[in-house]
Amino acid sequence: MLESILPGHAHDVAPRLLGAVLRVRGVAVRLTEVEAYGGPGEDPGSHTFRGKGRRNATMFGPPGHLYVYFTYGMHWCANVVCSPEGEASGVLLRGGEIVEGVELARRRRASARRDAELARGPARLTVALGIDGADDGAALDGAEHSLTLLRTPIAGYATGPRTGVSGPGGDATAFPWRFWLPGEPSVSPYRPHVPKRRG
């Protein structure tokens, strides 16, 4: 299943993940929004741009695994490692619709007003699914984690600049590697990158 699209460059794999279902310990999302991130020296917006480090080691491993990282001192975000071992490109899971385990997801995301907000945004998605640092490196064909592709690729999708990414000169448009399903309420709003000011 997964091996039909992996390994491959994140940029090619990303649109194939739209509509796919990620299931983690009883809660499942149908992905509606993803972003691709390139490898070392290729994509300044990618965690792997400056090579292998402690945090991004999973990205340099084999494809078909989860790369989970902690950011802003409080949020977890999840990626699917796409490229062959050593190339380190991946797809950030930014949003989706809960299609299984909605009750549990609602409990984890108590502040969500509508179900569409349960997994609208990368950090919200990990909370809804119960993903944290312990899931970093998990294979996506296991009992606790699985990724099921559509039989046929999605008919149409949209592309655009990545959210919250600053390239050289703050240019998020250099790599328009954000992919989403138009009209889906679980797609997160676009937010340009804003440098944090000191206090």
Place this chain on the structure above:
DNA sequence: GAAATGATCGTCT
């Protein structure tokens, strides 16, 4: 609706 703001810490410089 849109915009501003504080929270909070691991990682890299």
Place this chain on the structure above:
DNA sequence: GACGATCATTTCA
């Protein structure tokens, strides 16, 4: 020591 692949809340229109 600075800052980030963010979110919830508050404030204003």
